Amino acid sequence: MAQVEATTERIVAADAETVFDALADYSGTREKLLPEHFSEYEVREGGDGEGTLVHWKLQATSKRVRDCLLEVSEPTDGELVEKDRNSSMVTTWRVTPAGEGRSRVVVTTTWTGAGGIGGFFEKTFAPKGLGRIYDAMLVKLASEVEK
Numbered sequence: 001m002a003q004v005e006a007t008t009e010r011i012v013a014a015d016a017e018t019v020f021d022a023l024a025d026y027s028g029t030r031e032k033l034l035p036e037h038f039s040e041y042e043v044r045e046g047g048d049g050e051g052t053l054v055h056w057k058l059q060a061t062s063k064r065v066r067d068c069l070l071e072v073s074e075p076t077d078g079e080l081v082e083k084d085r086n087s088s089m090v091t092t093w094r095v096t097p098a099g100e101g102r103s104r105v106v107v108t109t110t111w112t113g114a115g116g117i118g119g120f121f122e123k124t125f126a127p128k129g130l131g132r133i134y135d136a137m138l139v140k141l142a143s144e145v146e147k
Contacts, residue, residue, distance in 0.1 A: 024049035
């Protein structure tokens with residue numbers, strides 16, 4: 001079984017603190033950022049960054065729905081880590097300054113993939129699909145914070 005990784009990034013025309021605060025606001029802004037691939041969104045504990053427990057279903061393909069229960073931590077400034085209690089999936093959001101009034105948002109998701117031929121297809125196609133989902137989310141993030 002191999003590690004699978006999907007990474008997407010975007011420059012946003014807002015300062016890093018504003019962008020990070022929007023991403024960390026699970027009880028407000030975050031749900032507005034989710035594309036149609038997400039359903040059953042629910043904050044179960046906390047709601048603002050570290051200590052939040054959030055649930056959603058992620059439908060990556062027509063046949064693949066992942067039931068996610070994520071624990072949120074903030075290991076360093078500008079970093080949110082979402083660890084799924086139901087799988088090996090970990091998503092890390094990094095927000096860093098990118099010039100005056102701009103920031104770079106990098107989202108990386110890793111998980112332990114399947115073995116065999118299924119694992120080959122997962123490692124080949126899943127990162128592209130997940131990248132498209134997070135691209136859509138970053139577009140919504142930009143429109144939210146660039147107001």
